Amino acid sequence: MSRIDVRKTYKLYIGGAFPRSESSYTYEVLDSKGKFVANAALASRKDARDAVGAARKAFGGWSSRTAYNRAQIIYRIAEVMEDRRPQFVQAVSQSEGLSAAKAGGVVDEAIDRLVWYAGWADKITQVVGNANPVAGPFFNLSTPEPTGVVAVLAPQDSSLLGLVSVVAPVIVTGNTTVVVSSYERPLPAVTFAEVLATSDVPGGVVNILTGSAATVGPWLAAHMDVNAIDLTGIAGDAGLAADLEVAAADNLKRVRRAPAAEPDWLLDPGLEPMTAFLETKTVWHPIGV
Amino acid sequence: MSSTPTILEDVTGSEASLRRFLHGLPGVDQVGAEARAAGLATRSIKTSAKEFALDLAIRMVDLTTLEGQDTPGKVRALSAKAIRPDPADPTCPSTAAVCVYPDMVAVAKETLGTSGVHVAAVATAFPSGRAALDIKLADVRDAVEAGADEIDMVIDRGAFLAGRYQHVFDEIVAVRDACRRQDGEDAHLKVIFETGELQTYDNVRRASWLAMMAGAHFIKTSTGKVQPAATLPVTLVMLQAVRDYRAMTGQMVGVKPAGGIRTAKDAIKYLVMVNEVAGDDWLDPDWFRFGASTLLNDLLMQRTKMKTGRYSGPDYFTLD
Numbered sequence: 001m002s003r004i005d006v007r008k009t010y011k012l013y014i015g016g017a018f019p020r021s022e023s024s025y026t027y028e029v030l031d032s033k034g035k036f037v038a039n040a041a042l043a044s045r046k047d048a049r050d051a052v053g054a055a056r057k058a059f060g061g062w063s064s065r066t067a068y069n070r071a072q073i074i075y076r077i078a079e080v081m082e083d084r085r086p087q088f089v090q091a092v093s094q095s096e097g098l099s100a101a102k103a104g105g106v107v108d109e110a111i112d113r114l115v116w117y118a119g120w121a122d123k124i125t126q127v128v129g130n131a132n133p134v135a136g137p138f139f140n141l142s143t144p145e146p147t148g149v150v151a152v153l154a155p156q157d158s159s160l161l162g163l164v165s166v167v168a169p170v171i172v173t174g175n176t177t178v179v180v181s182s183y184e185r186p187l188p189a190v191t192f193a194e195v196l197a198t199s200d201v202p203g204g205v206v207n208i209l210t211g212s213a214a215t216v217g218p219w220l221a222a223h224m225d226v227n228a229i230d231l232t233g234i235a236g237d238a239g240l241a242a243d244l245e246v247a248a249a250d251n252l253k254r255v256r257r258a259p260a261a262e263p264d265w266l267l268d269p270g271l272e273p274m275t276a277f278l279e280t281k282t283v284w285h286p287i288g289v
Numbered sequence: 290m291s292s293t294p295t296i297l298e299d300v301t302g303s304e305a306s307l308r309r310f311l312h313g314l315p316g317v318d319q320v321g322a323e324a325r326a327a328g329l330a331t332r333s334i335k336t337s338a339k340e341f342a343l344d345l346a347i348r349m350v351d352l353t354t355l356e357g358q359d360t361p362g363k364v365r366a367l368s369a370k371a372i373r374p375d376p377a378d379p380t381c382p383s384t385a386a387v388c389v390y391p392d393m394v395a396v397a398k399e400t401l402g403t404s405g406v407h408v409a410a411v412a413t414a415f416p417s418g419r420a421a422l423d424i425k426l427a428d429v430r431d432a433v434e435a436g437a438d439e440i441d442m443v444i445d446r447g448a449f450l451a452g453r454y455q456h457v458f459d460e461i462v463a464v465r466d467a468c469r470r471q472d473g474e475d476a477h478l479k480v481i482f483e484t485g486e487l488q489t490y491d492n493v494r495r496a497s498w499l500a501m502m503a504g505a506h507f508i509k510t511s512t513g514k515v516q517p518a519a520t521l522p523v524t525l526v527m528l529q530a531v532r533d534y535r536a537m538t539g540q541m542v543g544v545k546p547a548g549g550i551r552t553a554k555d556a557i558k559y560l561v562m563v564n565e566v567a568g569d570d571w572l573d574p575d576w577f578r579f580g581a582s583t584l585l586n587d588l589l590m591q592r593t594k595m596k597t598g599r600y601s602g603p604d605y606f607t608l609d
Contacts, residue, residue, distance in 0.1 A: 049600050056602070225602025250599070 008038040010186075012047055012210065013193035015054030016203015021211075022046040029186060032097025040186045043211035045219040048178065051207035052223055055149045055176040058204030063146045063174035071121035073200045074172055078114035080199040081107075087191055088160060095159045095185035109266060110164040117168040117274075124173060124274055132282070139285040144278040146174035147254055151220035153213040153233030159185035161265045163192060166232055169273035171205055178207045178220060180233060186210035214240060221247040228254035228277050235262045292465070292504035294538040301502055304455040311454060311498060317490035317526055326521035329565055330558040339557070343592045344382055346556040346584075347374060348574045351409055351545065353388040353582050354609070355416075355513065361396045364389055367609055368400035375589050375606075378596070384585065385574040386439060390415070391432035398436040409439035409479070413464060416483070416512035418443035422460060429467040432476075439477040440468050441509060444496065446486045454499055461503035479507035479545055484523045485515040493523055497530035507543040513580060518548025521558060528566040541570065547580025553591040556584060582609060 009026055011018040023044035029037050041047075062070075081088065085107055093103035125144055132140040150170045155162030159182045170177045181189030193208040209216060213233040221229055221244040229248055234240050241258035248255050256276045293301045300310040334342055352371045354363060368387050375381040386407035387397050397408045410432035414420035420428075429440055442464045448456045461480055468476040480500040484493050500508050508527055511518040524546045531542045544567070550556060556579060563571045571577050586606045593601040 052600070219600065222599035223602070224600060224605060247599075251602075 010038060010040050010190040010210065012041045012043055012051075013190075013197065013206070013208040014047065014051045014204075015057070015207065016197065018193070018197070019047075019050075022050070027211075030184070031094040037094060038187065040190065040210040043180070043209035043216050045216065047209055047211075048180075048216045048219050048223070051178040051209060052149060052151075052220070052225055054204035054207055055178050056225055058202055059146075059148060059176045061202055062171070062176055062205045065174070067122035067125065067174075070172060070174065071118045074114055074118035074121065074168065076199045077195060077201065078111050078118065080195045081111050081114065081192075084191065084195060085111075088188060091188045091191055092160050095182075095187055096157070106158075106161050110161045113161070113164050113269075114168055117172045120274065121172045124271070124278075127271065128275055128278065128280075134284075137287045139287060140282065141285070142280050142282045144173065144275075145281050147277045147279055148175060148227030149225065150175045150177045150277050151217075151223070151226050151229040152177050152179045153217055153220075153229070153231055154179050154181050154189065155232050155235065155262050155265075156182045156184065156213075157262050158182075158265045160188035160192070162232075162262070163189055165265050165269060166230055166273065167206060169269070170230070170277055171201075173274055173278055175228075175277050176205045178226070179209065180213045180216050180220070181208055181210045182233070183210075183212050217244055218247055221245075221253070222250065224251045226251075226253060228256070230256040230276070231258035232256065232262075233258075235259045293502050294540060296538055297502050301458060304453075307454045307458060307499075308452065311495040314491075314494055314498060317494055319490055319522075322490060322522045322525055326525045326562065329525075329562045330521060332558075332561045334557050334561065340592075340595055342557045342560050343553060343588055343595065345572065345574075346553065346560060346579065347588050347592070348382045348385060349578050350384040350585050350588070351386045351388045351547070351578050351580045352384045352585060352609075353513070353547070353580050355388070355390060355411060359390065359393060361393070363609075364393045364396045365400045366607070368397045368406070370585070370607055370609060371406045372401065372404045374585055375592070377605075378593075381589070381592065385578055388441065388580060391428060391435065391437070394432050394435035394437045407438040408436060409441055410435075410437040411441045411443075411481075411512070412437075413442040415441070415443055415481075416514040418445050419447075422463065425460070426463060426467045429464055433468055433470055437476055439479060439507075440464070441479040441481055443481045443483060443512060444500070446483055449487070449492070449496060449499075454495075457496075458499055458503045461500055461505060465504045477506040478504070479509045479543075480505040481509045481512055481547075483512055483515055484510045484519075485517045490522065490526050493526045494530055497527050498534070501530070501534045501540075501542050505542060507545050507578070509545040509547055509578075509580065511546075511548040511580075513548035516549075519546035519550055519580075521562060524559060525562060525566055528563060528571070531571070532567045541576060543576040543578065544571070545578040545580055550579055550581050551583050551587065553584075553587045556588065 021041040025042040026039040027042045088107045089103045129143045134140040371384040371387045386409045388409040391410045394410045412429040412432045413425040482496045590601045
């Protein structure tokens, strides 16, 4: 007797919970050969609004945790991902049409990248902060602080490694984020959300919306309570990118600009993905005499 | 002097007749009331109707600060905000009133001046109401003398729950008399039931009739100091009471839910209910109010969203 398929309709990840889209729309997710895999929630502007609210609420707690604690939590994400490795390998291979071996390599790289960023949590301050020499009896200290709520349009092609490579650098420094996943390949992001929900990351620190960056992006770019936006997910669409940059200018958002084409995610990312969403605070302190 | 309408005069004559009347009121169908309130809460209010509702809700807000830590500076800031809630937008209406403790009335009055925004004061040993009648009345007179346009009194819940309705009735009548100003005008009287302590919807209905017969201008759900505060079903029962009271006596009484209404979405649910249960005569700041503080910022945020087409954030509105 053949078993009946368990049909899946995945949901969004907002504020640590998995709600359906406020619009109640879903869309079909196909594998690389065009075969139906599952339904995913189609995020609307109101889901984006709710996600921003959740991210804002989580910001105070997350940014005031010690860097050491944030490192532990991000390392924990890597641990849980490692446990779910087969599921990620299958999701990546289905979405991106890679062989199991190649997909395995991509998943390893994604996990390693999380571990790498976890290590940076309590080191980035030493690298980009400074004790500045000034002409007076003062300590002059510059320290990096998180920008706030960062909207991230995740890459369209690299559904897992790309996703991790844009999300981890944002949260490791204390920002909270609203992520719009790849439209055609959302399932690795959905599984990643399930990992986040079970790995000590406080609800609201990462919110994952599945849906179209072109639909939700403009609302996030114009949202006055979003402090920065990463446009990687609309790489190659210069027209849309320009529109979003204009919308983002209204409240002086930091913008990480859309590249002409999706970068090679296997390269060493460097510090730029982290420093793009940091503010520098400089304090003057009199030297006691 | 009581202001009970003639038709109800023999009801309020004695403790026994008052009890007979109040216990003779039809009981509230709890499940029905909750289902009706939940059903009305699903109405979708969009575009121009939403714009209207947001502006109306702003005009209905009693901007409230009732904390031990209130300072004259805070009351001045709040009053300034009540006059002009959104300084960036001159088309934004003022709120109905600011609501403060009696000792802050003078400060609020000074800032509000002739802006048309009223000063409401909570009196009668707010929020517990546990004091001798003389002290409660002195509290009211102080506030009225200082210039309060509206007095929010609390009923003696202990007496009400013990069934001493005449005591509660007489107290409301006495407070209403104390609301008389030198110039012959009355400060408007709002009667707070603290529905969170009344236990049942039947009691809410009885308290509503009792207060209306004693001459309340407004009936108000809660002090905001007890949970649960205002809820949709409780307000539904009170709106039914004012509707029926007008049908019987021709007199209109206002309703004020207070406490726990924090979002524009909630406020709009209340407005829908006012329209459907009591009627659109009550869709006016003279007859329906929201006792709130954080609600105003959310209303302003939604209003800004409607005007600009983009989502706003709490950074752009004053904290209070």
